[in-house]
Amino acid sequence: MTMEAKRNLLTHRLLLAVLLLLGTFMTACDEDDINLDDLLNNDVAYEGVQLKGAHEVPAVPSDGIGLINVYYNSNTRIITYDLVWTLGKPDDETVGMHFHGPATPNMNAGVVIPVTGFSNTSKGSLTGSTRALTKEEERQLLNGLWYFNIHSKTYPAGELRGNIIH
Numbered sequence: 001m002t003m004e005a006k007r008n009l010l011t012h013r014l015l016l017a018v019l020l021l022l023g024t025f026m027t028a029c030d031e032d033d034i035n036l037d038d039l040l041n042n043d044v045a046y047e048g049v050q051l052k053g054a055h056e057v058p059a060v061p062s063d064g065i066g067l068i069n070v071y072y073n074s075n076t077r078i079i080t081y082d083l084v085w086t087l088g089k090p091d092d093e094t095v096g097m098h099f100h101g102p103a104t105p106n107m108n109a110g111v112v113i114p115v116t117g118f119s120n121t122s123k124g125s126l127t128g129s130t131r132a133l134t135k136e137e138e139r140q141l142l143n144g145l146w147y148f149n150i151h152s153k154t155y156p157a158g159e160l161r162g163n164i165i166h
Contacts, residue, residue: 043071044142046072049070049148051067052065053160056160056161057106065160068083078133083148085160090122094119094152097114099111100148101141102145109145
């Protein structure tokens with residue numbers, strides 16, 4: 001058997017396996033289950049949100065920096081996120097992380113969802129998810145009225161902030 005014939009056979013077998021798997025999935029679902037199109041189309045992504053001292057209100061003179069990706073699923077109403085950060089001082093400590101809202105970029109707001117499990121050192125990374133948002137919280141998030149904040153020992157009111165907007 002030639003290499004091309006082997007490749008075609010492998011391709012056909014893979015395609016058959018995918019079709020069988022998809023058919024099994026579709027058969028297992030009924031009208032009350034989540035629609036596959038909904039799962040693929042209902043995630044709202046806020047990728048590359050920069051966390052900076054300049055975004056704090058009022059701004060703080062931190063050289064720290066962070067980056068967070070926020071993904072919202074409107075079916076589950078859950079946020080998943082992944083972030084990396086470095087505070088401005090290497091000997092500082094991270095003391096808190098939160099989603100805040102509702103607020104415009106030039107306002108502060110209360111904590112909506114605290115984040116746990118982070119390193120209390122001056123830098124780190126974290127991946128997690130939130131509880132389900134209420135309908136009002138969902139409306140605020142989708143209208144750009146939330147931000148993410150990292151609090152440090154040096155700046156307990158907030159050292160690094162990123163506004164979750166498109």
